[in-house]
Amino acid sequence: MSGEAEEVAHDTVEAAVRAQLAKAFGGVRGIIEAAVPTVAFTISWITTEELKLSLIISITLSVLLLVARIAQRSTPQFVINSLIGIAIGAFFASRTGDAKDYFLPGILWNAGYAVAMLLSIVTRWPVVGFLIGSVTGDPTGWRKDPGIVKLCSRLTWLLLVPCVVRVAVQLPVWLFGGGDKAVAALGVAKIAMGWPLQVAALGAMLWVLGRGRTPLKPPVAPA
Template identity: 85%
Template sequence: MSAEAEEVAHDTVEAAVRAQLAKALGGVRGMVEAAVPTIAFTVSWITTEQLKLSLIISVSLSVVLLAVRLVQRSTPQFVINSLIGIAIGAFFASRSGDAKAYFLPGILWNAGYSLAMLVSIITRWPVVGFLIGSVTGDPTAWHKDPGVVKLCNRLTWLLLIPCVIRVAVQLPVYVYGGDQAVAALGITKILMGWPLQVAALGSMLWLLGRGRTPIKPPIAPA
């Protein structure tokens, strides 16, 4: 779909953000594909305490999920994203010999993402605004409307909060969890993954449902 067609389909900021969020999250299937490898790694480690076997199972499941996507000719984007994360975690764990290092990249990612979003809010260039730019065809035109900037700031806060919660809970477990750290990290990663994201999405949809902010298309040069 062209930028012009998307603009017609989404004549308000709220509609554009809802549509872009749906694409970004990948729906129920995307959630399951993100959770399965982590569940497999955690269960395997708890039952066998064999790092290599647990890593093989986790990565293999990700590859199988990717193969299914390719066979069905559906978008592999969400599985690839998950596979990259799993592979990085496996690298950290295999290099250190410590199973809990499997979860370190996720903690660092959430910390970095939180910082980036916080900076975007402080500077009044909230990251959600660029979702609107992707629809209008002008990545920065939305910034000229103070009302849109204010709305995008609020929406970006709702994306930031789950990341901060994950770091606040998982980092102490990683540092001080001792022998039970792997099981605790696996459980918290699953419970604080998509459930928190869905809660944030629900809050965003509620906020988006309260207004109808018109999208102002970029002015074409004379």
């Protein structure tokens, strides 16, 4: 029943993708929840140079944000994603003893995500297409329409660009920077190039989506 309701609500590809994109972004609260632990880690390290203390503060704040979500019975998805990333970063930094390694998993994640999206475009399986599949109930039916594939490829490019920019800026700092300046630069870069870039990409995607009305064809029911 829920699938049928979605098909009725979204009669174009653009409307379906807009609805799914809205779910994929955490809104203002999601932006804050993603930034707070990184801000806390960066400030703590710069002021104390105590790696263990900085990691404890960052992880504790993430756990508190998760508890607040659960207590309010709101979706914890975005906090959990952030907590996992922070935990992995904490593991890297604690193993090497270098505070800048806290930011390495994020750099690697963006690089891997960019490569995966590029491959999806080249092979004509753009990742945004699966947002349409989640609405129609047919994960791959959208590939039968060249116009939809072309639209989804454009939208996937817009998701790919922020990942490339983050790696291009942060990787050289991680490779060649050292001490407090590198940690501060990476902290500022991660925050400034995190949700702001993502929101910019979302805005560009919505602009592209607002220019067309591609009919959304539901899957043909079996006889």
